[in-house]
């Protein structure tokens with residue numbers, strides 16, 4: 001079981017706001033992620049889930065609010081300090097974002113070579129093989145990204161972040177577009193990463209199986225803020241009709257949803 | 264303009280102000296892009312192996328086409344000029360005329376247009392697809408400095424390769440011309456080149472090399488800028504590749520005009 005330290009908040013967000021022109025996306029986000037904890041962020045498409053983690057990783061700038069990561073206020077970081085912080089944050093993209101002109105080995109080496117320029121060839125090889133074994137894809141080392149399946153690419157994407165030994169992981173819809181069995185493998189991998197590397201994580205998803213199996217805590221994003229945070233049961237006990245429909249469309253055997261019927 | 268005016272033509276006013284706005288924000292972002300290039304190009308660590316790889320790519324991609332166009336330009340220009348010179352009884356000046364045309368104007372320009380089409384569009388498309396598939400973001404979040412790896416190496420390599428390709432193109436063009444002149448006037452190789460170089464000064468060669476550096480830099484910055492700022496999925500990739508070519512060709516002609524003015528003033 002993961003050890004969660006509720007005295008240490010590795011991501012502390014207070015009243016975060018972000019708009020694009022007249023489109024208000026995040027409208028007062030409050031969130032704490034504690035050391036060793038996986039927090040699942042739920043929400044419909046276009047509610048700003050990706051924007052939230054892009055702000056945490058510095059790809060987008062917040063308009064207003066406090067964002068404190070591993071003790072640093074991101075509004076006060078210089079470019080150099082940002083780079084240093086980014087080495088401690090892993091980002092798994094929804095599209096996997098593998099470098100498609102490079103082999104799997106080169107994909108994994110890339111962040112390592114460019115950040116730790118004094119590593120020897122042997123040390124690099126050992127690191128690459130280690131993370132590939134962690135995600136169970138050592139055999140793919142010399143393949144190109146285009147030759148892999150969606151689930152395999154996802155795992156390589158995660159491996160590429162693990163190679164820098166991050167303290168925080170950000171997963172953007174890790175199971176989107178994958179079949180249920182592959183999804184479960186990814187969920188297990190997320191949990192294994194949490195235990196082995198002792199990472200804290202934000203997992204963005206609208207897949208409730210993923211939410212239930214990876215999240216120590218869930219947060220439901222609605223209208224630019226978190227409507228409720230808590231356990232799976234607590235979140236889905238919320239009286240708001242939109243929370244209920246979010247649940248229903250994932251799970252219930254609603255007759256109307258079936259095209260085939262038992263005659 | 265009073266508020267009544269603004270009320271009656273809101274759409275037009277909006278369009279114009281947006282155009283003006285767009286121009287200034289774009290100019291500023293291009294300026295920032297170029298400033299960042301110079302800042303990162305001269306701070307270690309240097310991307311020497313990536314630069315070498317890109318130089319090879321630039322040469323490899325454009326060499327066949329440059330050979331062909333250079334050669335044909337030399338032959339065609341020679342054929343077209345012969346009758347006019349003959350009417351003045353100045354056929355023996357054909358090599359000098361060709362070398363002036365090729366070395367001063369044609370080689371730098373033709374080479375730049377070819378690399379803009381082959382290499383510039385490729386940069387726009389390559390970086391554009393990396394941008395829209397979040398590969399550039401992935402480099403950014405792993406602190407891998409994509410700007411240095413992707414942009415600095417490409418801009419440097421095409422800037423360095425452009426003068427080399429230009430000289431090669433000039434040589435091939437002169438060879439094309441020689442073959443045509445040899446076939447018609449039976450001028451020897453030595454006589455041809457002696458005549459060709461009597462009118463060429465150091466300033467000519469220097470200004471052609473300078474122009475090529477400038478064109479290479481223009482193509483590199485334009486292609487990378489378009490790709491690096493691509494948006495809206497696959498459609499944006501096509502647009503980036505296309506603007507890379509159109510914008511850099513446009514800029515090359517403007518630069519040509521300015522440089523020629525300058526050089527003629529010095530001469």
Ligand SMILES: Nc1ncnc2c1ncn2[C@@H]1O[C@H](COP(=O)(O)OP(=O)(O)O)[C@@H](O)[C@H]1O
Pocket residue numbers: 020025043044045046047048049050051052
């Ligand atoms: N860079 C951007 N520029 C303009 N609008 C953006 C940008 N990024 C996201 N948006 C908009 O913000 C909203 C939330 O996007 P996103 O966070 O990607 O949603 P999701 O919750 O599905 O991940 C969307 O309406 C999107 O169009």
Ligand SMILES: [Mg+2]
Pocket residue numbers: 049050051094172
């Ligand atoms: Mg998203």
